[in-house]
Amino acid sequence: xxxxxxxxxxxxxxxxxxxxxxxxxxxxxxxxxxxxxxxxxxxxxxxxxxxxxxxxxxxxxxxxxxxxxxxxxxxxxxxxxxxxxxxxxxxxxxxxxxxxxxxxxxxx
Amino acid sequence: xxxxxxxxxxxxxxxxxxxxxxxxxxxxxxxxxxxxxxxxxxxxxxxxxxxxxxxxxxxxxxxxxxxxxxxxxxxxxxxxxxxxxxxxxxxxxxxxxxxxxxxxxxxxxxxxxxxxx
Numbered sequence: 001x002x003x004x005x006x007x008x009x010x011x012x013x014x015x016x017x018x019x020x021x022x023x024x025x026x027x028x029x030x031x032x033x034x035x036x037x038x039x040x041x042x043x044x045x046x047x048x049x050x051x052x053x054x055x056x057x058x059x060x061x062x063x064x065x066x067x068x069x070x071x072x073x074x075x076x077x078x079x080x081x082x083x084x085x086x087x088x089x090x091x092x093x094x095x096x097x098x099x100x101x102x103x104x105x106x107x108x
Numbered sequence: 109x110x111x112x113x114x115x116x117x118x119x120x121x122x123x124x125x126x127x128x129x130x131x132x133x134x135x136x137x138x139x140x141x142x143x144x145x146x147x148x149x150x151x152x153x154x155x156x157x158x159x160x161x162x163x164x165x166x167x168x169x170x171x172x173x174x175x176x177x178x179x180x181x182x183x184x185x186x187x188x189x190x191x192x193x194x195x196x197x198x199x200x201x202x203x204x205x206x207x208x209x210x211x212x213x214x215x216x217x218x219x220x221x222x223x224x225x
Contacts, residue, residue: 001170034211036153043203043215044145044153055213087153091211095167097143097155 002027002093006086006100012108019075021103023088028068032092035064035073038102039084047086048073075105083107110134110214112204117219125192130204130216137185138162141207144178144189146200147218154200157189158207172198194223 003026013019023033031051036044046055048064051071061076075082088100116128130142144156157168157178166178177190187204201220205212 032210038153043217044212045215046211046213049208049211049213089153089155089211091209094210095155095158096169097158097211099153099155102152 001096002029002090002098004088004090004098004100006088006103008103009101010104010106012106013075013078014108015078015080017078017108019073019078019082019105021073021075021086021105023066023071023073023100025069025071025090027093029090029092031067032090033064033066033071034089034091035062036087036089037082037084038087044087078105080107110206112206112214112216114202114204114216114219117202117221119222119224120194121225122195122223124194125190126194126221128189128191128202128204128219128221130187132185132187132204132206135206135214138182141210142178142180142187143205143207143212144187145203145205145212145215146198146221147203148197148200151200156202158210159187191221194221196223199223 005024007022033051035048038044052064085102111133113131143158159178175193180187201218203218205215
């Protein structure tokens with residue numbers, strides 16, 4: 001089973017600032033990685049798939065990069081509605097599909 | 109637009125069974141795999157199971173294998189998970205999600221399952 005590790009656990013960012021979230025896989029997952037956003041009391045929402053492709057309707061301030069074992073989600077110019085928990089998930093080697101533990105982006 | 113509505117959650121005693129349902133609309137249900145993903149209170153996401161578009165392939169997390177069974181009814185655009193021998197650590201919000209290729213894209217709002225005596 002591929003283990004996904006996210007860092008940091010919590011990231012404090014000022015509105016308008018830049019948020020950089022990391023995700024590491026225990027084995028290469030090629031570019032088969034997705035990012036999800038989850039707000040309190042809501043279902044997760046797909047942001048990024050194939051490591052760098054934005055899902056439909058996702059603003060351009062969200063960008064993904066990386067391949068193999070190291071991945072990054074960047075939010076450029078954080079908006080108030082972006083404060084949430086973000087999860088990465090690999091779909092290269094499954095079952096099982098595996099998620100990282102999440103990064104909480106909070107207001108600084 | 110895609111809509112996924114889960115139902116069937118509730119409080120159940122350890123060792124008992126529960127069946128969750130998910131009603132889908134807004135897309136061609138019979139063309140997509142469907143997932144169940146759960147989230148224990150205050151915890152992260154855990155993938156539970158997936159079923160292929162035609163029901164011929166089913167895969168499970170090790171934590172539920174042998175206890176949970178995923179199924180679907182394409183004539184009714186519904187997906188189910190039968191959960192047997194429930195344990196306290198199965199307590200979670202259960203989400204159904206539409207699969208695109210091999211990963212979930214659209215998610216329902218979830219249904220809470222509490223396993224407690």
